[in-house]
Amino acid sequence: MPEGDSVFQAARRLHAALSGHELTIADLRWPSLATADLVGDTTIEVVAAGKHLLHRLTSGRTLHSHLKMEGRWRVGPNDGRQVRSPDVRAVLATDSYVAVGTRLGMLDLVATRDEHTLVGHLGPDVLGPDWDAERAVANLAALPGVPIGAALLDQRNLAGLGTVYVAETLFLQRLSPWTLIGDVSPVRLAGTVARAHTLLEANKDTYARTITGSRVEGQQDYVHGRSGLPCRRCGTTIEVAPLDHTSRVVFYCRTCQEGPFPALRPQRPLGSTPRGPATRRDYRTRG
Ligand SMILES: [Zn+2]
Known part of the structure; x- marks a missing residue:
């Protein structure tokens, strides 16, 4: 299972690649999100909360993911290639970068104001800005x-x-x-x-x-x-x-x-x- 430091680094990579840019591809291969459309939305920031990842969008929505046992987010230049692996759960791309989430343990879309329903139960985040x-x-x-x-x-x-x-x-x-x-x-x-x-x-x-x-x-x-x-x-x-x-x-x-x-x-x-x-x-x- 990924540790907090790995999740913190994943958030930083995602944030560096996606923040401030419009999503040109948002392919969520997750049953409950089949109809969600994030294309055209812009990433404000991606932050870690404990082992959870919160991807905040200007539309007031948050894409939440958790790596659980084997999940991973990979970030690289957007070279236009199709991502076909059966392990892929999410593909998010801007004109410049593509982030591919594989084997994610959780993927949800909630209103940003409702993030507490996902992470409100967490104790102080060891690597968070408000570590207590x-x-x-x-x-x-x-x-x-x-x-x-x-x-x-x-x-x-x-x-x-x-x-x-x-x-x-x-x-x-x-x-x-x-x-x-x-x-x-x-x-x-x-x-x-x-x-x-x-x-x-x-x-x-x-x-x-x-x-x-x-x-x-x-x-x-x-x-x-x-x-x-x-x-x-x-x-x-x-x-x-x-x-x-x-x-x-x-x-x-x-x-x-x-x-x-x-x-x-x-x-x-x-x-x-x-x-x-x-x-x-x-x-x-x-x-
Ligand atoms: Zn010993």
């Missing part, structure tokens, strides 16, 4: 019985974190994703929110996201995507487990992070041993 850390902390603190990993992922508390940032933030804060918020001190909770904000801010201008500071492929993350590999800090094998009842998973180091963890189970994805410091040979075998 105190409110995000207060939203979390109001859920003492909820595990912190699930609460950070819940866009109603704060908007913009996906599974990568949740895993990496909690590793850096040395907290298990299953720690109940009521068991986290106020200072630590505020520190966790601040850390998430810092990480997202640091990556909002780069396509090569890095948490560790390394830009080398495979070395950008501490735990995310590293199940079966040794922890960069302590050598314990990184594990992955479902975060909640959904299909979302979280990666973690049960030595570096404090709190409750799921029962040990074999970590099969990379053919590793279930637990214990990985040997140098393990590391090499898995490249």
Whole structure:
């Protein structure tokens, strides 16, 4: 699932290409929008709200999209070629540029004044101009019985974190994703929110996201995507487990992070041993 930084960048690309110009093509391949006609309308701006994209038009309408799991907006020069892929959900073009939305998870058209019906439930936007850390902390603190990993992922508390940032933030804060918020001190909770904000801010201008500071492929993350590999800090094998009842998973180091963890189970994805410091040979075998 795209993280807030990716959505922020998508909004910026769309805004740079489309704002201030009239749409010459607006092909919305979405059942509920079959009769919507945006041709001739002009883009005022495209902004991100958490992981939602709001494309505001001078007619007072907003085209709303969400990338969900695999969605993407690609922007390029308008070379007049037809866009034929079955994955395409939207094509928006001006005389100069074309934006193609593929595999979008949501596409709606609403009156701009009604945008709140789409994004009004969101907590403070981590990368938004009105980021409000105190409110995000207060939203979390109001859920003492909820595990912190699930609460950070819940866009109603704060908007913009996906599974990568949740895993990496909690590793850096040395907290298990299953720690109940009521068991986290106020200072630590505020520190966790601040850390998430810092990480997202640091990556909002780069396509090569890095948490560790390394830009080398495979070395950008501490735990995310590293199940079966040794922890960069302590050598314990990184594990992955479902975060909640959904299909979302979280990666973690049960030595570096404090709190409750799921029962040990074999970590099969990379053919590793279930637990214990990985040997140098393990590391090499898995490249
Ligand atoms: Zn560790």
